[in-house]
Amino acid sequence: DIFSPTAKFDYVVVPNQLCANRYESHMDKNRIKILGSPRYNDEWLDLLKRNVTPYRNDKGKYKLKAVLFLRPHQFIVHVEEIINNIRLVAQFQQVHLVVVQHSRASNTGLSSTSAIGIDKFSNVEFVADEISPTALIQWADVVMDLSTSITFEAIKYRKPVLCMENLHGNKSTIAYYMPRTAVFCRDDLYDAIEQLIQNPNYTFYTEEERKRFIDDMIDVPDGEVLPRYVEFLQHALGKEA
Secondary structure (H helix, E strand, C coil), X not given: CXXXXXXXXXXXXECCHHHXXXXXXXXXHHHEEECCCCCCCHHHHHHHHHHCCCCCCHHHCCCEEEEEECCCHHHCECHHHHHHHHHHHHCCCCEEEEEECCCCCCCCCCCCCCCCCCCCCCCEEEECXXXXXXXXHHHCCEEEECCCCCHHHHHHCCCCEEEEHHHECCCCHHHHHCHHXXXXXXXXXXXXXXXXXXXXXXXXXXXXXXXXXXXXXXXXXXXXXXXXXXXXXXXXXXXXX
């Protein structure tokens, strides 16, 4: 069990109960602190939006702007099918797709249009991970991913999300909470892109689903996440505010 070494620590801090479940068999529950997401809470996202350099790409002007976030290959990623799905999206000339390299995914062969044989398509490009995900999400009309948490940010901004369940061997948390975001085959992807071309604001989830997701995964037990981390650290260090 990869989580068993955590038993040597005084505390394990996690954002939600889903993460806490991984550690409960290895330590007393009182040592597991559920404090909410330090990355996707409103206060931190507002700070990021004010400080990141906006992503500018004139190639996406007057088109549906799509971003696909890749994932390290060791997490059961189906590289050949990723290429097939990129090629499918490239067929839509009304779409401009930006494929984002993961910082640990450089050896998957997914690095450029020439690497996957779609040089003739000018509406697909690859970018490295030095561009802020926040800037890319702000730019995008739709965010596509392979079960990475970066789409949590898109949900907070009420952006349309497509969980590419056909491209990896896991089940996305977002797809669990918002089933209509799940893409299980190329037909699903084709239909979703057509839907978004007609209506770029179509989100594939309800506000009720979104709220339940945020309440369970990010704002746990409420939206005052960063103050809760400060309070915990002060307590753990034996200091008073």
